[in-house]
Amino acid sequence: MMDGRGLRLGYFLVLCLVPFLRHAVAIRFVMDRGECFSHNIDYEGDTVHVSFVVIKADTPWHYSEDGVDLVVKDPNGNQLHDSRAKVSDKFEFMVQKRGVHRFCFTNKSPYHETVDFDVHVGHFSYFDQHAKDEHFGPLFEQMRKLDEDLYNIQFEQHWLTAQTDRQAILNENMSKRAIHKALLESAALIAASAVQVYLLRRLFERKLGASRV
Template sequence: MMEALSWRTACLVVLCVLPFLRPAAGIRFVIDREECFSHNVEYEGDTVHVSFVVIKADTPWHYSEDGVDLVVKDPNGGQVRDSRDKTSDKFDFIVQKRGVHRFCFTNKSPYHETIDFDVHVGHFSYFEQHAKDEHFAPLFEQIAKLDEALYNIQFEQHWLEAQTDRQAILNENMSKRAVHKALIESAALIAASVIQVYLLRRLFERKLGTSRV
């Protein structure tokens, strides 16, 4: 009877916690030269997961692998991590000082760039044995780990989707450039043919005029 009650209680706890699992969160923004974002980290020792992908430029004719710079700074302004000249990157770091961390992007390209950016803070809450029932302390800890594992999967999926979007846009732009290049080459070939015909006609007209004289 007590075992059945414990299982019912455990199921009830899981059902109550599941609606509060954190959804995958990311933003897409357009950068001109520099853009900074802030994220508060409440606990030292937490793991911060970061990912970004340069989705596209504001012109289909621009294609470059120069990428952007990302610099991460702690609450005191000290540099924690940086990523230079990359079109996409994914990394994590351990928080040494809790507080507001800044994530600053720098665009060296003359064009506006669209960037997909995602930040997630991984934190485990450990429940003391004397503060909770001995059967529920491990359960709450496993739920916290499950929450983190699910979000890590969503974090990875979000990054892969951004990579797929970038590749699709690059392929579309390359196709457009190929079509435009073919049209320009065709127009140039037609123009050259017309000029050749015109020059040949002038040449024959001059020869005919000379022979008549």
């Protein structure tokens, strides 16, 4: 059984961890010509981490490095970031104006593209006005570093997973194309052999007919 002191300590740790929680958005969607997403950011000075990967096209026969465009704008409509013709990208920016930020994708290829999109907002509340004990400062600093490390691992894992999914789909499509190419080449070889046999038989038949005459 946990005594009262341990229970209070547990509540204290939970309350300490609450300010470190991060807003996160991770989606995978199919895009035709364009798609826009909005994300509200409550605090100026927060760091926004963004990544996207073009996973696949809607046809296994299509493969290109055309990529997609991504434009990020703040609540006033000012452009914060611009990625052009990329199959994957990862970047971050600092929030200068709190409010709704827009993330707009543009697809210039004639095919539907499946895109993996990830947004994380890093926010850390400072406790200088609340902490009275001189030992709280180092404790919160260590908790902040731990939270940042865990977040970086999660963000990188999502990025690598999306990249792995894209490569797996590309490899599968290349294998399908190789199999179809081999089948077509085999069919062409068989057809050429059949034509050669037919021509040789006609040639021999003509020679035999001529010799009889």
